[in-house]
Amino acid sequence: MERTGSIKRKVMARHHKAEVMIAGEQLRLRLHDNKLIKDRRYHLRTYPNCFVAQELVDWLIIHKEAPDRDIAVQLMQHLMDHDIVHHVCDKRLVFKDAKMQYRFRKDDGTFPFNTEVKVFMRGQGLYEHLVTSRDSVMQLREERGASYPHSFPGCQLIDWLLQNGEVQSRRQGLELCHALLEHGIIQHVSLTHHFYDSGLLYQFCVNFRRRRCLSELLNESEHEENKEVFQTQENQDESAFTVHEIASKSFLSGQPSKPQKAVGGGRRGSSTSLQLHLHSYCNAASGPLLRCNPKSVLKRHVTCEELLSPGAPFMKRVLTVLGDAMGWGFVVRGKSPCYIQAVDPGSPAAAAGVKVRQFVCQVNSLSVLHMDYRTLTRLVMTGPRTVVLEVMEPVN
Template sequence: METLSRSQGERAGENQRRAEIGLAGEQLRLRLHNAKLIKDRCQDTRTYPNCLVGKELVDWLVEHSEAPDRATAVSIIQRLMDYNVVHHVCDEHVAFKDARLLYRFRNDDGTLSPSKQVKICVRGHRLYEMITSQEGSILQVREQGSERYRRTFHGRQILDWLLDHGEVSSREEGVKLCRELLEYGIIQHVSGHQHFSDSEMLFQFTINFQRRRKLIEVLSEPDPFMDPKQESPDSPFCLRKLSSDLPPNSFVCVQHNEPKIVPAPRRCGYHSPGSGSSYTYLSPSVPLMTPPSVLKKPVTVEELLSPGAPYTKKILNIMGDDVGWGFVIRGSGPCHIQAVDPGGPAAAAGMKVCQFIYAVNGNCCLRYDCQTINRLIVAGPRALILEVLEPFSEFAFPQELSLVWG
């Protein structure tokens, strides 16, 4: 079985990153066309087609809660420029400016380089749309080694599909195409460490092309090779009260670093009245302290899955409100519930501290750290489906820790 080297995996991760940013940029481009911000504009007696004004774009991002402030909006567009999605109309400025300068999407003026990366991403997108639009799609939730994965298919299965639909002329050509899709981060083996092969091995689309991207995501730098044993901070999407000095419905993220202003995902922070934004603000005067784990001892995935383990599986349906979902998780795999807001949606759904997260919206997460689970939840719908493993013992839930701190 041919395995991927670390350098190949890193390259695939960066290619996937580029694809995700390209998709976020394309979704933004279409929204701006619908908003009539992109149009022909005149400057210095010359007309530039399909342009937008930098200052107006920043205004739009802030007004539509895509950025908490103008500085963050500038950073978002700068990232799109760095990845060659947006450029100044004359390429005179490499840095995006919050000013009355004209910018254009390369997809609008034909300057988007027809690189192999772009071609593979476009083809992967088309294949994904074709497969998902069919009844009885080959993309299914499947189990392997007691874990469940979304958007999966068997290697032999997708080759059959490609041949049946005339996408390739031979199985050898199909294998080459699938290896290119894997190389550019569009698909991967569910373990993330195997090359594509014409076999019963399980693969999945790593990119959900139909998901609407949050522009704030282009600023994050996920590391797919983070050591799973490395200690992670509490998940930033899970919220708890910090201080009575803050507004009564204000929640904050728990981080190990210095207090600072932190952009939080939508539905996950203090909602400023009338502003339309949902971001978390940490007060510099309030020191952040990471409380000890509520677990009496560390628990491994193997212990949770061992025959006769003292855990029962429960399904929690949590509908997030304007503040968030109302819980804190911790861990580097498996992750556990560290705290629950007694007045939040999670508590109403039956969540308790010390439960272990088994799956998020059908995606097995036992070996994921809390930052990865954060990205899964934020990328999904407001209606969250969590599968948890709950200890049998009633003494496993320390009552004094079943409330959030504050």
Template sequence: METISMSVLKKANELEQMTEILIIGEQLRFRLHEERIIKDRRYHLKTYPNCFVAREVLNWLIDRKEASDREIAMKLMQKLIDTSIIHHVVNETEEFKDGKGFYRFRKDDGTFPLDQEVKVFMRGQRIYEKVMNTENALLQAREEDGTKYERTFVASQFVDWLMLEQEAKSRTEAVQLCRRLLEHAVIQHVAGKYHFVESCLLFQFRLNFRRRRRLMELLSEKPQAVLESHDSPFCLRKQSHDKATSFQSVSPTNEVKTVSSVRRSSLSSNSSLGYFHNVPISSINPYVPLSNPRSVLKRPVTLDELLAPGAPYIRKTLTIVSDAVGWGFVVRGEKPCHIQAVDPSGPAAAAGVKLRQFVVSVNGVNVLHEHFRKVSSSILNGPRTIVMEVMEETKS
């Protein structure tokens, strides 16, 4: 069985930092587009498409608390120039300057350099999203050498899945693809010992492409490690560096309750773990949960009770527009599903989503009889804007 050489490990660590920068840059690009910081701009009778003004972005970074001061904001933008994420629209060699200069993301003008590393990264991102958006038993908790690991896939089963999804034409091509993904820090052996071989060995995704990255991570020497469970596909975006990490959800009574955030895309920790559970469960900080928190419902509610004439529930129709990170809420349960957690700073909270609301329909399709995984899947595979009808208990 082929073990991983030190040179491969070193290369993977270097590529991991590079891919983190790519993800951070892409998430920033989405946010600036959404807030109309990036738009077509005209100067001296010439129109420059998809540009942003240096001064406006610096102000935006400070206003959004992505940078503590202007000097830090300048360093962040310069880092994006140094890594070929952005560039001046005219002078390619110009450093980032505070002023009225126009800059542009290379992804927006087609000048982003697609070297081998970037191509493998983009391939890995597509495969990751496909795995997360399909209902299958590929990722499970499994044991290897007497140690249990979360969110693992069996090497041979993953090869079968790649061929089934037409990501590879043959088993040999699928194995070669997996080896490239490992060498480029997208996947890893659960214990970090072995290279990819078609076997019963367990592997995990090393990168979590959905986690919300902070721009300040650009100035870190090493990418932030993340503990995460993917039991629900929605993004809860709580930035934290505490060992005992929790997620604060706003309830209908405006009180703040602490709910364990087992499904979020932005929890940061100071541990040296990878982006999924890649160490024995027994060694993980006991304050970080590995399973779903207890239901936030005060008591079980049946579908008949919810729909009974005169029941103390009111219907609301909410429109939620996903940002670059996600929708910002978690659903649980079945017949009916309920809102288990809400990110106070996310799109869902802004739209009026609250704890303990019951999900009636999503984009016009009744989901009262569906399991939360089916509801989650329908949202993830649908448009960015969802119209969700909910029922919430009236105040007594």
């Protein structure tokens, strides 16, 4: 168990590194487009491709990438800690909200191309090739009664690598896929197998094309640092999940609970973890995060057969949720069927009519009745930002 936990922690750390690299690159391209990155002179010397920290902080707030200057500085410090940006003289290790010049390491050629980065870039290249290829092996497939979009059998991926000249032999293909899995780029659909040259199904667990919100970087880092605090009691309840403490009234739940200490600065965030819940901004003034595993909002257990039976007291609705930069804003829970546990009242989900106690039947025309909340969450997180939900809600 200890070894398994260590492996999972390494995979999560690598996945976070991948997310930081993607977010950093997306930010770099946007800053170039907005002319914030340019050649600048300082003390009779010209520094190419630089940005001024103070100007960037202003830009992050104007474009709603950060709610205030303190969070903006934390975000950029996070990029510095991961070798994405640095001070032009490389002597300062702290990002300061001042008229100081910084650069992206990719702009000046100092980006550390170690093994981890090389595997990441190889995975990104393969992902782009696969999603644009006419003969892509990434398709909707089923395994043990569950459907998985954009999945592929291990043996077919290796066949594709050989056919497209990505590797020279099946052994090289297997080694490449092992590296991709170990660095958190691909994974088995149920997270139970390593990579094998067989019919087992795998998926990319990094959506390289999704627009990242910079706040996700702090949220993920925060989640890793407090992993022991937030860990769910899965051995006791397979359908349980953890909700990070947020401003206690920002989520509507159908069941009252005991008063909880609210965390200041709560804001809806797009999560890359296994739940579609909120991550709040937390700093030293926010107070600690609290462990929260609320009881189900359901008044009684409902089976899939009961939902689908003629004359059942449920009404079918089709809801279109257009996710924004912060995510979708609802929490799913349960297993066969999943249901809506909570909804952020200011979210796209609330605007679309998503309500607590609704049972999720389909996601983007794919039946999810027999999925658990983990699988359903992964389906939404790796799919398009517009999610079409078919739900069944009780008729009062």
